[in-house]
Amino acid sequence: MPPETEMIELPGDPPLSVRLKRSRQARRVSLRVSRLDGTITLTVPARASVRNAIAFLNERRDWLDRAVAETETPLAVVSGVAIPVEGRLLRVEPAAIRAARIEGEHLLVPRQRPAAGALAFLRLQARDRLAERVAVHSAALGRPTGKLTLRDTRSRWGSCTVTGDLMFSWRLIMAPPPILDYVAAHEVAHLVEMNHSAAFWAQVQRLFPGYQEARRWLKSDGARLHRFRFDAAPGTSGHSAS
Numbered sequence: 001m002p003p004e005t006e007m008i009e010l011p012g013d014p015p016l017s018v019r020l021k022r023s024r025q026a027r028r029v030s031l032r033v034s035r036l037d038g039t040i041t042l043t044v045p046a047r048a049s050v051r052n053a054i055a056f057l058n059e060r061r062d063w064l065d066r067a068v069a070e071t072e073t074p075l076a077v078v079s080g081v082a083i084p085v086e087g088r089l090l091r092v093e094p095a096a097i098r099a100a101r102i103e104g105e106h107l108l109v110p111r112q113r114p115a116a117g118a119l120a121f122l123r124l125q126a127r128d129r130l131a132e133r134v135a136v137h138s139a140a141l142g143r144p145t146g147k148l149t150l151r152d153t154r155s156r157w158g159s160c161t162v163t164g165d166l167m168f169s170w171r172l173i174m175a176p177p178p179i180l181d182y183v184a185a186h187e188v189a190h191l192v193e194m195n196h197s198a199a200f201w202a203q204v205q206r207l208f209p210g211y212q213e214a215r216r217w218l219k220s221d222g223a224r225l226h227r228f229r230f231d232a233a234p235g236t237s238g239h240s241a242s
């Protein structure tokens with residue numbers, strides 16, 4: 001995050017995180033909710049006070065809540081839609097190819113099956129990254145892991161059985177890399193502590209220092225990863241987010 005950016009946390013249901021951007025060029029305050037990823041940005045003149053910024057946001061809370069809710073409505077993955085891959089927004093672009101791949105700012109997908117192609121790509125990437133991070137953390141702990149399974153679970157990002165089998169949501173590949181890494185560390189730490197005791201969190205901290213920030217991200221932004229629908233049935237509306 002650039003140094004001129006601060007975060008303002010607004011309590012409420014749901015709580016909102018607002019990026020406060022100070023700009024030398026700004027003569028007045030402007031508020032924007034990204035239709036792509038729900039990021040809220042408040043741009044203020046360089047010397048504006050945080051207190052005034054918070055007052056401004058509180059006055060517009062209803063509008064903000066509505067705008068954020070809109071970014072969480074289901075979005076079918078079709079041509080032109082931007083989806084996050086490892087935290088980067090890539091625009092889905094059908095092409096004459098057999099398997100999806102990243103090219104610059106685009107996710108090229110097979111023309112005949114754009115959503116299924118994108119999904120297959122994300123699952124492959126997720127398996128790759130998760131296997132890699134799990135291996136690192138399990139080596140650090142000196143505990144071997146069992147099978148790695150990917151699912152699309154809404155209730156949890158990962159789980160670990162007593163026999164060391166690990167399950168993860170493949171949607172973690174859409175989050176910024178440290179988020180996936182934290183969940184990998186969290187589940188591997190369960191190999192030592194099958195609970196959420198202080199001893200468990202100490203293991204997580206050992207494997208992934210500063211895990212609290214990733215946990216907060218999952219709480220505030222994680223649900224947004226579930227809005228992308230890959231079962232694009234005919235007639236499903238996919239308004240292209242631009």
Ligand SMILES: [Zn+2]
Nearest residue numbers: 186190195196
């Ligand atoms: Zn846990």
